[in-house]
Amino acid sequence: MPVYYTTTLSDTIVKNELDNLFDDVIDGLFGNITGIDFRENAGIEIKKLAGSFQEMVITIDADEWGAANAIIAATPLPGSGGDMNWVATDAQWICTDTGDGTGTFNIVYGAYNSSGTWVTATTIASAVALPNAAGADDANDGRALEGGSVSLVFDTTEIPTAPNSIAIQVNAAGANVLSATTGFLTVSVTLKRLLQP
Amino acid sequence: MSFDYTVSLSNPIIKSEIETRFANIQNKFGNIINEDISSDAGIALSKLSASYQELCITIAADEWGAANAIIAATPLPGSNGDTAWVVTDIQWICTDSGNGAGTFDVVWGEYDAAGTWTTTTTVASAIALSNANSVADTANDARGLEGGSVSLAFATGARSLAIRVNAAGANILTATTGFLVVSVILRRQIIP
Numbered sequence: 001m002p003v004y005y006t007t008t009l010s011d012t013i014v015k016n017e018l019d020n021l022f023d024d025v026i027d028g029l030f031g032n033i034t035g036i037d038f039r040e041n042a043g044i045e046i047k048k049l050a051g052s053f054q055e056m057v058i059t060i061d062a063d064e065w066g067a068a069n070a071i072i073a074a075t076p077l078p079g080s081g082g083d084m085n086w087v088a089t090d091a092q093w094i095c096t097d098t099g100d101g102t103g104t105f106n107i108v109y110g111a112y113n114s115s116g117t118w119v120t121a122t123t124i125a126s127a128v129a130l131p132n133a134a135g136a137d138d139a140n141d142g143r144a145l146e147g148g149s150v151s152l153v154f155d156t157t158e159i160p161t162a163p164n165s166i167a168i169q170v171n172a173a174g175a176n177v178l179s180a181t182t183g184f185l186t187v188s189v190t191l192k193r194l195l196q197p
Numbered sequence: 198m199s200f201d202y203t204v205s206l207s208n209p210i211i212k213s214e215i216e217t218r219f220a221n222i223q224n225k226f227g228n229i230i231n232e233d234i235s236s237d238a239g240i241a242l243s244k245l246s247a248s249y250q251e252l253c254i255t256i257a258a259d260e261w262g263a264a265n266a267i268i269a270a271t272p273l274p275g276s277n278g279d280t281a282w283v284v285t286d287i288q289w290i291c292t293d294s295g296n297g298a299g300t301f302d303v304v305w306g307e308y309d310a311a312g313t314w315t316t317t318t319t320v321a322s323a324i325a326l327s328n329a330n331s332v333a334d335t336a337n338d339a340r341g342l343e344g345g346s347v348s349l350a351f352a353t354g355a356r357s358l359a360i361r362v363n364a365a366g367a368n369i370l371t372a373t374t375g376f377l378v379v380s381v382i383l384r385r386q387i388i389p
Contacts, residue, residue: 015208022218029225033233035240042244050231054250054387061257064374075255076380078286080343112290116328116335164338165290165378196249196384 046195055089055192058166062185065103065177066170071118072185074167077109083154086191088124091145096183098140101132103174107144107187109152111164118167124150124189127171137176144187152191242386251285251384254358258377261299261369262362267314268301270359273383275351282349282383284320287341292375294337297328299366303341303379305349307356317356320347320381323363334368341379349383 009017028037038044046052062073077086091107104127110120128144152166168187178185206214234240242248258269273282287303300323306316321342329335349356360379370377 013210015206015210018206018210018215025222029222029229030233032235033229034235034238035244038240038244040244043246044240044244046245046247049245052247056252058253058380059255063259073376073378074290075257075378076288076290076338077253078288078340078342078380078382080286080340112329112336112338114330116330116332116337118336164288164340195245195247195387196251197247 052194053192054195055190058189058191060107060166060168060187060189062168062187063178063183065099065173065179065185068170068173070170071167072105072170073187074165076165077152077191078164079154081154084193084196085151085153086193088145088150088152088189089148089192090143090190091125091128091148091187092141092143093128093130093185093187094139094141095130095178095185096139097137097176097178097180098130098132099177099179100136100175101130102172103130103177104128104171105130105185105187106169106171107189108167108169109165110167118169120169122150122152124148124152124166130174130177130185137179145189248386249384250387251382252282254381254383256303256358256360256379256381258360258379259370259375261295261371261377262365264362264365266362267359268362269377269379270357272355272357273305273349274355277351277353279351280385280388281351282385284342284347284349284381285345285384286343286382287321287324287345287379288338289324289326289341289377289379290336290338291326291370291377292336293334293368293370293372294326294328295369295371296333296367297326297331298364299326299369300324300363301326301377301379302361302363303381304359304361305347305356306359307352307354314359314361316361317352318347318349320349320358321345326366326369326377334371 107124108120109122125144133140303320305318324341329337
């Protein structure tokens with residue numbers, strides 16, 4: 001609520017005039033501040049808000065399994081060198097065929113290098129187990145990361161040196177994982193960072 | 198912040214009372230807290246230092262195609278009249294870059310009533326699927342757009358982001374397994 005001063009004080013200031021003026025100021029400052037009280041382009045820092053984070057989900061879809069260390073699926077995370085880092089907080093997976101239940105995988109952040117070989121910059125979650133639900137080859141799902149804070153750093157250099165994708169990497173191959181002609185392992189990763197200017 | 202406010206001035210007014218009141222008011226600036234703001238203040242987003250949200254759309258292809266072929270698409274839900282999303286960054290990763298001569302476009306559009314793809318906006322064009330280290334069929338990755346501002350307007354019908362083959366090149370994604378995945382970062386202001 002803006003405070004308007006529409007009167008001037010008497011030459012000999014009268015007590016009630018001042019009381020009224022102060023009442024107006026107090027009313028305006030306490031509990032009644034509105035958008036128009038802030039200067040245009042005020043630049044109110046978002047850390048002063050009760051909530052200031054945005055989130056998004058990156059999904060990585062694999063339809064075939066592989067040998068240990070194989071990159072079986074990847075999803076790029078676009079951005080520029082110097083961008084604010086995304087932070088991985090949670091990851092979850094769902095799979096139609098867990099094979100013998102001993103397979104595990106990693107969720108990694110990295111890139112193919114100049115020779116076309118995968119290089120991991122950051123491991124988001126490692127040795128995530130693909131256990132059977134009740135028996136071999138069951139579908140199943142699980143959490144791979146919960147309430148984490150894995151920072152994914154954008155590099156100032158251009159690809160392929162800079163990490164740029166989140167990938168599923170086979171850790172322990174197990175046996176018979178995704179052995180059917182159809183089926184999938186999908187991993188979703190929740191990322192968060194502050195709202196952007 | 199507590200505010201020492203004497204409800205009523207003395208009569209006659211005492212100098213120190215006035216000075217205290219002005220000092221308290223002056224101190225209030227820089228100490229405004231949540232309770233001071235009206236519950237329906239409606240503070241404009243332009244008055245914040247940051248107000249943009251972002252999301253990532255991924256488009257995954259497991260087969261290549263001839264020039265102009267739409268090889269994968271991902272719908273972007275929304276209603277006609279919604280604030281447009283703006284594309285800022287694109288990145289791709291591919292397990293088999295073939296002979297390194299292939300290129301693709303990222304386009305915004307829809308299938309028309311005849312089932313033919315119609316491009317409304319070309320988001321990025323002729324992105325090269327270069328070989329890593331000039332070796333054929335290598336895996337590779339790169340940026341397709343960096344710090345851009347391509348606006349995607351919603352329409353009365355559904356629209357999608359798609360990968361369209363530009364130059365076909367040769368031997369791209371020829372293995373029975375493999376993928377080309379393109380991610381697109383979109384941003385717009387947080388909505389009411």
